[in-house]
Amino acid sequence: MNIDSIQNGIVIDHIKAGQAMQIYDFLELGLLDCPVAIIKNAASTKMGRKDIIKIDSELKIDLNALGYIDPEITINIIRDGVRVKKYHPELPELITNIIRCKNPRCITSIEQELPHVFKLIDRARDEYRCVYCESKAGI
Amino acid sequence: MRHITSITDLSIAEIDELILTANDIIAHPDKYRELCRHKKLATLFYEPSTRTRLSFEAAMYELGGQVLGFSEAASSSAAKGESVADTIRTVCCYADIIAMRHPKEGAPTVAALHATVPVINAGDGGHNHPTQTLTDLLTIQAEKGRLDHMTVGLCGDLKFGRTVHSLITAMCRYPGVQFVLISPEELKVPSYVKIPLKSGNVPYTQTTDLASVMPELDVLYMTRVQRERFFNEDDYVRLKDSYILTPEKLESARPDLIILHPLPRVNEIAVAIDEDPRAKYFKQALYGKFVRMALILKLLEVHA
Structure with missing residues (x-):
């Protein structure tokens, strides 16, 4: 090939x-x-x-x-x-509009124009949380 | 300009300062009567409230200021689909400071991103309620004489109880504080609330049995199982009567225990307990006005 x-x-x-x-x-x-x-x-x-x-x-x-x-x-x-x-790509401090917050109680669930922003909380555990509702990110 | 969306927006030193100011307001109310003359507080309540909204409004009136706003989303342009950002940009044209309650978590953070005046989170869904926490801290300080070295029991809906989340976040920063988390399995505290407990090595235990831990407690913080946080009515009905505090259950409690509740209550504290000297929840509602006065002064940078 x-x-x-x-x-x-x-x-x-x-x-x-x-x-x-x-x-x-x-x-x-x-x-x-x-x-x-x-x-x-x-x-x-x-x-x-x-x-x-x-x-x-x-x-x-x-x-x-x-x-x-x-x-x-x-x-x-x-x-x-x-x-x-x-x-190698580094874990970014913030990721925007890459994943969506899955918390149905998050403000992003009703405001369609809001960017979905997640903040790196724990680099060792690759843990990101929504900047609005603090829910854990999941792909 | 500062916003308060979470209790962690305030340092311990600032919380201590607010408590001092609140105590000074209690002792010398005349000093504070005109400090916010010509200032306006907007109370934007997208969700029902009695104590928080009225105590914010009473706080502003007692400082000589004025109040505008709405007490339900239906009477604002939110009912027409206006975004939080657009509402906030508009309200900033008319008010010097905003107190906002919203059923969706993180809405005050969105408001703060677009505001040109200070925004105070007056409760966002099941997430945070920092001014209730200031109220709780002032009450504990006033009634116990300290905020450190004590065992705090939190009982009821610890999953959606925003007042619980903010109180744990605040009190875990004081030395010698340990928590007893009493809830049904389904209503345990979310993982993000435990992050500061774990990182700060703050002792905590989780249990479903209130009676067994009652003798250990210096503070018992009761909460309501909130119907409005459930998507499924059956789940609410199954869990709503998980804990009902009665005089019999208090028999094993310490004589210097204090019982707090952010209110409203439904049936989780029997009315018979209201006469018990350890019941402080109505006094707690009064403290709420004074600490909100202190916070308004701080954010408006007005000094006595």
Whole structure:
């Protein structure tokens, strides 16, 4: 299987096998008109199997939000065909409109225009809570 | 400009200062009669209230100020679908300070984000009720002479009881305080309320049996099982009579126990207990006015 290497864009590597589509949906990659490749179940010496996403465009979004989904993911920034940066996403202090508050008593349940904002409460336990009602976040 | 959406918006030093001011208001009410002249308090109550709204209004009148607002969502533009943010932006044009009650949790936080005058959370759903906590702290301080080194029992609906959540959050910051959490399994305190207990190594026990822990308590804080917090009427009916405090159940209690309740009560405290000297819940309602006067003065930065 041949997938062209990208010139300017992002490679999201070391995604847990089977999780690529969740990230694809989460980043709304379906809305892009640039080439996007999803490689599922690729062989990995470290993980056994992994997923990879290649995006042939420099997205202007905060990829650290991916840290909420899986902090082990590797993000590679490619410029002129060369990898210029490689990093693991850090858990962001705030995540906005990535997950929704599920508390039916939260003000966000009746005010549709409100952003759903969660704050990192405990980095060691990846625990986020709604800034309005303090309910625990869950994907 | 400051907002009070949670009791943690106030430090212990600030709470102590508010209690001192409230005590000074009790001792010297004339000093405070004109301090808020030409100031207006907006009471935005999207949910029914007797004590909180009336004590806020009485507090502002006793400071020489004026009051405007609404006492039910149906008589405001919320009934037409107006957002909290838009209502707050509008009310800020007319008032110098806002007290807001809302059935949805976090609504006062939204209000604070858009307000150009101080916002006070007067109760948001089953979440927080910081001014009730100030009332409770003033009552405990006045009646027990201290806020530290005591065993506080909280009984009833600890899941949706916003006054319970705020009181635990406040009192766990005082040394030597331990909690006894008495509730049915279904109405135990939410996990976020236990975070400061765990991080501060504050001792607490959870039980379903009020009688067995009664002799240990310095303060017994009773709460109502709130029909309005249940989506399922059957659950409410099953749990509503979980705890009913009677004179017989008080026989094993300490003579210097104080019994508090944020009110309204339904049947969780028998009327016969009202005459017991340990019952302080009506006095508690009076203290609420004085501590709200102190808070209004603080947020409006008015000094005696």
